Amino acid sequence: MTDLFSKFDPLIQQREQLLSTGVTDPFNLVMERVESPTVAICNGKRTILLGTYNYMGMTFDPDVIAAGKKALDEFGSGTTGSRVLNGTYGPHKAVEQALKDFYAMDHAMVFSTGYQANLGVISTIAGKEDYIVLDIDSHASIYDGCAMGNAQIVPFRHNDIEALEKRLKRIPEGAGKLVVLEGVYSMMGDVAPLKEMVAVSKANGAMVLVDEAHSMGFIGEHGRGVAEAQGVIDDVDFIIGTFSKSVGTVGGFCVSNHPKFEILRLVCRPYVFTASLPPSVVATAATSIRKLMDSKAKREHLWENSKRLHAGLRQLGFTLGTDEPQSAIIAVIMPDLEKGAAMWEALLNEGLYVNLARPPATPAGMTLLRCSLCALHTDEQVGEILGMFAAAGRATGCIS
């Protein structure tokens, strides 16, 4: 018998080697208690959270929590069914209405996760005969959606407008074309040149899907994302998003003005063949989304946090993923996995949680400490965070 697990041996060895150095397992941390969107108890210690994507700090919002409790009481703990059978309750329609209002779009379809939203929409609209042109650094859910639909995949160099145009021009005349982009790329925290890319896509007869998972709620005048900020939201055919970041719960969605959009509810397998989200979850999401419409002051504070952390880390001597802060994500580039894990652990010991990211999730084989800021991080907390980076960086030899 061939052990089907033997393909994982290299990864098992790499993990064992890392843990044999005595470092805490960076992929097995337990939040023992969560006190707020910015503080948790980990290993019995107060820990500032700087790696949760809880950009707008909605997880402990009193109105959001009250909406969830009310829906739990009124509708029970779960729907036990698909959206197309017994799984559509009032709160599912209410969250879709909240999304339509938030984006000012005609249609909104909610999935159980953002992963499933990409999987479902991409695989359903782009099939075997069609071409998907996508940024090489696209999220795994985008790649999985492409694979599931069996479309021809044409990747192009990250954020390279000319490369996108060249690929589009090579596609046979008359073929179906979908360009898939992200607003903010979550590994490095950089923003896509959507204005140019959407124009190039449209000029070459392609439909455009933009994943705004890391920009919703924060970027753009109304928090609609990078497409809004760059003035091209009306030219984008589909926006994908998630409830697991700024919205502060779980779920995914697609919004669109396409006149035939609603047919997806009958043909999109990751929508049809799975149970719908619990009513308490969609009720929290609807309340959160409506509050995000009116969060200008929070957005401004989040930008200030991002700018201050970026400048402070740079001043300390860390190498960052972007020259300027472009989003609420700041990536600190580590020389290798061992140093990255040591620095991650030293930060945890200081009382700071960040994400350790490593290949294959990262571009160019990099190890990253990914920091995601929250609108509720106080000025004092940002100061504490910089102090912790200074201490951990010196202790591990990452900075001098």
Ligand SMILES: Cc1ncc(COP(=O)(O)O)c(C=O)c1O
């Ligand atoms: C760009 C992007 N798209 C989609 C997803 C999936 O979202 P969810 O957590 O809702 O499955 C993520 C989550 O990490 C993401 O970063």
